[in-house]
Amino acid sequence: MSEISILSKADLLARTLTMLSETVDRYELFADQMDVVNNPEAADIFRWLAEKQNNRTQVVESLSKDTELPHISPWDYNWDDAINTSAHYMMTPYHTLSLAIAVEQSAAKLFLQIEQSEISSDVKKMAHGFAREANDFCAQLEKKRREYPMPEKGWDEDHDPPLMLE
Amino acid sequence: MNDFASLATPPTQHIGVTRSLSIAMLGSGGSGVMTAGGQLLDAAGQAGWYGMMTRSSGPQIRGGEAAALLRLSPKPVETHKGRFDILLAIDWLNADRFVGEIILDSNSIVIGDQGGTVPEAISRMGGRYVELPLSELAKGISGGRPNMVALGALAHLIGLPIDALEAVLTKSLSKKGQEAVDASMAGVRAGAEQASAVPDIPDFKVEANAKQERWSITGNEAAGLGAIRGGVRFVAAYPITPGTEILEWLAPNLKKVGGVLVQAEDELASINQLIGGSFGGTPSLTATSGPGLALMIESIGLAVASETPVVVVDVMRGGPSTGIPTKSEQSDLNIAIYGLHGDAPHIVVAPMSIGDCLFTTQWATHLAETLQTASIVLSDQSLGQTRALIDRPADIAFVSGGRSITSRSEDFKRYAVNDSGVSPMSIPGTVGCQYTADGLEHSPTGTPSSRAEDHIQQLNKRKRKLDQFDYGDHWALTEGEGEIAVLTWGSSTGPVSEAIDMLRAEGYKVRLISMRLLLPAQPQRLAQALQGVERTLIVEQCHGAQFHHYLRAHYDLPGEIRSMAIPGPLMIRPDDVYSELKAWENA
Amino acid sequence: MEMANTCPSLKAKDYKSGTKPVWCPGCGDYSVLLAITKAMAEMSLSPENVALVSGIGCSSRLPAYLNVYGFHAVHGRALPVATGLKVSRPDLTVLAAGGDGDGFSIGGNHFMHACRRNVDMTYIVMDNQVYGMTKGQASPTTDPDWDKSKLTPGGTKINPYYPLVIALASGANFIARASSTDPNGAAKVLVDAMQHPGFSFVHMLSPCVTFRPEQKDWKKMVRAAPVEPTTDPAVAAKRLMTDDNFFLGTLYKGNRAPYQPELKTSVEHISELEKGFIL
Structure with missing residues (x-):
């Protein structure tokens, strides 16, 4: 999990943005x-997920507007659960949403x-807010998943x- | 002096054509005949003559029997006659291996060292035998060598000024110091003095031409220079006889003009290194021979498909397989034209003389660059490894336009389909024009595609750019008029041309057509060149008549056709072509 | 390594082209692509000054997916193409990439000589121990008892090839292993490789989900090598000979000078060369 310590708001914002951009890139790739x-x-679901994460990215970016963020090299952290998921060519919407739920749970x-x-x-306080957002999104995804058969x-x-x- | 002319076959003399003198110098292991032959050639050039020298040897790397075959003339010469005026042997060890190459008659002079025995296979051909004390004279000079004595004797016999020899020896021995020059000159003078005892033969005194800038060059060196003149600045090299000298000449010279040569691990590497160099924007070339060309073929197809310009000079040798590496043959025509898998239009050109190796290689580079394709240059051992005295080749400049993109272009499509068929080509470093070159069939942007529409568009484009290009007069040498034509290519042009001269001297009208551009075929141009022709003799040095079959496949040939297809290793001689034409005439 | 100009504002995804990969979902090569783009972004490379050359095979499709100059050459010949390019254009950052069949079987001779020649480039071999594009035949790195290929019923019965050992013996100046299961770690190795002068070889484990589904377990088997990179070939030799194929990281960093023939900028006129022919 985290290999760098989060001490400041700037650290947390940088970390969060990196995580979000990882997930956006992954969802787009899977799409x-x-x-x-x-x-x-x-x-379609992966595109929708990418868009959702992109919206969250914009929110976090606006929070970071006046802050100089530290640069995080990819190897300086290893959020394995998100970046290491892989897709299957016959995967159903249920699988797709389950994948995203796992990512959000890991983020939370x-x-x-x-x-x-x-x-x-x-x-x-900020970390708490981000955790809550992740949990909220997770709940939304679980709800959406119920629309699809197992x-x-x-x-x-x-x-x-x-x-x-x- | 022994006279064994009585044993000789009848002399074969033709009336007035190229007056020339043919000299063979034989000797084995360390006798220095090759060096002396080269010095004789250069001295003849100093004195204002033209000429050529071919090396022939046994299979040994050191110590084997060797022959320097020279022909000197007041006019440029492109071929050996086969018959020799003078045969000088420093020794006769294994000399009968050259019997097929060196033909003597009763007018020939055979010179041997005192006490030697002329092999029966040689004495049987005829000629007047003269013994000179080559070794003995050399022994009497400190640092003296028999090859220098022989050189002096020959110079005297042919009326070559000793001054010209001195100039050449001084230059070639400059690194060894004045002592070496003096010893060599002492040998030369002793040989010349001894030869004055040989009765003078007025026929042999060839008057030298007026002095002008003359070059001493091999076809392989000329090809190297042609590459540099054509803009080649990257060469990948894998050694192979008889193409290696192109690479060895280029290694130091390319560096002087800002280029680079890399020795590759094999021919698969060398052709692919070229593709990389060319992709980077540097005109790229390699030289090889048949076995190497065979290995390169797959990637020549890659150059065609990815439209990456490359030039491959194939200095042909006897085939198939390892074949006869040190002897010439025109038997790689099929692989050069048809060897690539798939429909892969490319350029195949062939130099028709030693000096033309320069122009043709330069032109091949220009065509590859302009048309973004692969050019194969079919030279051969006889052109590549023969040294000739020629007039300075003209400076010819081409404007190549293949790499058209050097700055950002918004709608850049590397394989865009357009009228000319030549798409814009960017080079790495150009902002915004990144693309992936691909050997997979692709769309205009370069994305791999197996769609019928993309395939036909790209096939048409790659064909169109070669078919529509105006190759101008360079496509062939066409000369003379009349109802008889000889159609040939490459190194066979020399003997054909001389045979036609002989016939013309007898009052015949004969056309010569030698094709420099073999692919893409030029059917309209050839049809025009053959207009009014009733008989065509097709001459090539190839057992399988590959050129004949190529002509049959791509062209409509009028009238009667005869094929004269003779394999190596012996060169086609002017006499052979002359006899064939005479026989047909009288049939 | 010095670049003429760099692009610090580019993100990893800016190095991707618009072309969508044809790889199977779940294929390790996606993560290798990601690792490459991350490494390029970290180094702020200008895409137009980078070229990636490949041969034939699944992983060799890579160049088309990047926004750098690319060459998708024929089977086994990525290294000579890359060599010709780098030697004649030393200003470019050159990478070569491909699979285990392309690099170690048909291209084996070039691999050895590229290591030996030590031109400044990075070679990434995505090893999945199988030929994917021809439907799952054994490659030089396949275990002798792998019997799933129709071409070699009962397995190849031939010991696999050890690419890192061969790279060291042949003279590679940088030897590392990375895994697509850890793309961020792979990005670090790639940056290290590209920054190191000379020929850098990166053995990239990249599972084939279609023909070698059992390789999904590689994720659990890989681990960081518990050692620092050595500059001593003897130490490296022992390390590589006893390696179990799953240690990740930079294992050897040599100090041989790269091969780069001088490209003269002040050049002679061609007529100077012709003087040698004048009698």
């Missing part, structure tokens, strides 16, 4: 993948840890073998 493998339902957990660490109260066993069965390309 593209789903387009390529002709899975429009999953693609991280912000909670930060909130509980030895930091000033205004940073704590995938049946064998959902990833492909009756054709893989193709030969080059």
